[in-house]
Amino acid sequence: MRSDPADYELVAPANLQAAVSLLADDPGSWLPIAGGTDLMVQYAAGTLRARKLVSIWNLPDLRRVEVLPGEIQIGAGCTYTDLREHAVVRDEFPLLVRAASWTGGIANQNRGTLGGNIVNASPAADSLPALLAYGADLILISVRGERRLAYRDFHVGYKETKLAPDELIRAVCLPRHFAGYVSYARKVGTRSAQAISKVCMAALARVEGGIVYDVRIAVGSVAPVPLRLTETERILDRKRVEPSIVALARKTAAAEIRPIDDIRSTARYRAAVVSNLVAEFLEKLRAGDRP
Amino acid sequence: MTSKERAKREFSLVINGEPKTLRAHPMERLLDVLREQLGLTGTKEGCGEGECGACAVLMDGALVDSCLIPILQAQGSNIVTIEKLAGDARLCALQEAFLECGGAQCGICTPGMILAAQYLLNRKPRPTMEDIREGLSGNLCRCTGYTQIFEAVAEAARRGVSA
């Protein structure tokens, strides 16, 4: 443990209002900490730069799921376990549930939060491709009120987001329109459990009469931010899955990503695997597998 | 009182069924508070990064890695450590099964493993081998190759585990 607890301030506001007030008092000087599964690792390693932290763990306003007719609003403070156990999330958003199930071990899932995963903004984060694939919106909150933002616009660069210094993510909104879609999720990590991903894909599409509609392919760990493969989606839209289309999709996907060599893997490997996972997804669409 | 001592705050928790009040810096890790202030050394540090599970405890019934929890976030919570599971002189079914099946070799991962197994059995009293594998996937063991640990959990499940 390489940090001195005496050097840190940590406060626990009683509710969401108190939390955003504190952030507004001195924007940028208080770092929100929810489940701590990322920040406490930095703290123990002696690399946490922030000295003042505000706990937003288990605030009721952040940890509830609102099910509306057209969308579901998942509180940013929901843990991965909360996601896995919520009936509607389980039934209608399998990509997100899969992602939650392969984030760390059970103990990590009981503490890590969806909001934390988003704000930490690691390109390797497990749930982010699922959110991109579902076309999520974020509701951000500050003393100035709430604003709604398309999640796909949230990440602007490596670990850089549109979150203002006095803002928190209050909820993640997912449209409830994926009944009957075929979904595909795969994480390629350094091992089968408890691993940081080398490549992570979340994809879904509607298949009618052998034609593919509304295809969404999102990938993590292959660019500074999680990515929707919009070019690849475009060439697949309203097509039948055939060898020539698969070949084109592979090529297009490989060209859309910007993977790097890092401590876990290589750019060439990542590119090859993304291409293979795209082909796997398309094969699932062609075979007519259900969700 | 030094300024450092003044910066400490008071926290109240229930530890293994007993209410406790203590003074600590809010960012002290629950793991360190348990081990150093409360002398409950059964919970271990293996990595300090939430990977090995040796520090696992139950917090309000949920399995968590205590190395990742600032004591402030444990304010008012109910903590169960390995020391609670040995009810007086008798071992619980999990502990008996670990002994019989060879689930503990060097023993350092054992408290965390048993807590993880307890959490699993609390929610799934009749787990499949797949359930056991997943339930314990956040607990690393370097000695056993896991097989005899899983056998122990399965055996405890067969005998019935009191939550």
Add this chain to the structure above:
Amino acid sequence: MEKDHIIGLPAPRKEGRDKVTGKARYIDDITLPNMLYGATVRSRIPRGRIKKITFDPGVPWDEFVVVSAKDIPGENCIALIENDQPCLAEEIVNHPEEPILLLAHPEKHLLPKAVEAVNIEYEPLPAVFSIADSERRSEIIWGKDNTFKTYLIQKGDVDAIWEKAAFIVEGEYFTGAQEQLYIETNGMIAQFDPKQGITVWGSLQCPYYVHKALMALCGLPEDKVRVVQAETGGAFGGKEEYPSMIAAHAALLAMKSGRPVKIIYDRAEDMVATTKRHPSRTWHRTAVSKDGKILGGEIEFTIDGGAYVTLSPVVLSRGTIHAGGPYYWPSVRVRAKAVATNAPPHGAFRGFGAPQCLFAIERHMDRISEAVKLPPAEIRRRNFLKPGQTTITEQIVREEIDLGKLLDRALSLADYDSKRQRFAKQNESGNCRKGMGIAAFLHGAGFTGSGERYLSSVVGMEGRADGGVRILVSSTEIGQGTNTILCQIAAEALGLRYGDVEIARPDTTEVPNSGPTVASRTAMVVGKLVQSAALGLKQTLAGCGMLGRNYTPEEFRAACREYVSTQGQLRSFAKYEQPADIFWDDQNYRGEAYAAFAWAVYVAEVTVDLATYGVSVDDFVALQEVGRVLNPVLAKGQIAGGVAQGIGFALYEKVEWRDGRMQNGQMTNYIMPTSADLPPVRIFFEEMGNTHGAYGAKGIGELPMDGPAPAIVNAVVDALGIPFDSVPVLPENIFEAVSTTGARENTVPSAGRG
């Protein structure tokens, strides 16, 4: 002969109750009054001269104890084989993370900042980071030629065989460093008293190694150094020699401060600064007859020892002797060397040279099988050692081992033939390739050659006042079951119940030196001495007329109580004596290398996923002949754990080096298998007995480390039809190989294979 009544039974782990209740006390669970915490200031460069050390302001330095090499009362070295490794670097540093200064303070949270605030200026020197660089000798970093040690084995006339060969098969094989990754990191507490001397408690395998090192370092006599083992949370060799270093550091701080000092490494420090498995390169060139028999060959075995000698000569020795595998070599030349690089010294890790060279020979056998066009099983069958034949060191195989039969049984258990036929068909299409691989191997138990005689181990047995007995050994429990099996052996030898026997905590003031807990020697060698010491105790009681020829446990206890109350201390000691038929020529590296070999055949079934290039091990058969299974639960546990580490070695565990420093020193980036990555390992034993081991036992602690890597890599090669000669085989390696050569479309065997 009477049936054994406790040997062979699953006696419960002696210290198990404390382990499952959290009561077992590991070193970080222990606090002494008035205790300070210690930390180490380490080199940030791989090699250079220390020019200046300054202490940044902002740290209350007057509150700290600071120790440098100048504070060392005795010799500034960690005494082991050669005395080249300093305890604290003085002028020159030779590897990243080399210890330079020690700090202590009552508040442990102040230490990391203080360590960062020590400013060291270096004059860098050119450094060497690989075996190839070291051999090039453009920079000499150790001795005259960067070479710690060499061995040469020559058997028969190697130079004459090449012209007779129908096939000459060459191959080069590489293994990387591997981190032991015990879940409990290294830790020590030291206390100094001018009258009593130094006492250390710690996580360790070999109390007497630490004892010897501290005597030299502190300039203290034998009776002024006391070493006590705390419950140890895994070791695997990583706590064989390294604890002497951390004990020395704690001792120096304790001596300077006059207070007890605790040093516990966090995971990152433990990973980057302490020992790892020696990386290796093995080159084989083998002459093979047209019917697939080895005529002879040349083997060059080279290991990277890191910056100082430490145990490299012994690791090299074991690797050299095992280099031929379980095969008959009519002639062979083995040239082995250990070279220096500017990395933290590499050290003991389960297997100790054998996993490296056995990986090579077993991959090479598959390469030979391809060249000769015989199936992998058949090429092995034709070359297995048979009773009466000699090993590469010309040791005669005296036991009636039938390796062909062992192989047949393993293949049958693995359903090898029908699976391979099925896979050949399956591999014609789809996105997965399946394969099976074999590894046949042996592992010598105990110290090599005259090593056990040199160790001259002593075991004690004490009759207690309450009538029970206590075993006195320095052999440590590190999870493998020392406490349990030694108590079983004593109970068996004395006709007592398991509960009548206890074992003393290894404390150098209380127990004799039964040798280090290494080399798979504890059950076999120390166990046999426990047997002897037990019989000695019995003889003493019988000699006084207190015990008849037949007796019940209660009668024994009564006799023991009587003896102790009337005669005083009841103790018996047994000392190792080399069996008459063990003759070893250290000069020519020839003769009886080990008192006993355990033999094994492992079979792996793998799937390679061509979408992710990942390998999953779907089934694993581990069949071994081990002399005698003393405790089936513990024996199975050893094999299962060793296989898991072997799977890690084969597929997951890679140390990423940059300039001699490990870059992935966290559990999140150094990948050991989780339960999700391991197949159910199917474990089978055969028992042929062993005259040199307790109740016929051979050593098994390290054996399971030798087989998994070659079995798995052979299986991957079988699946893909592409050679892999290096471990670990990562998905990235498979991807590069497949995209260069292309996975073969099917594995229908060519004529002659199958």
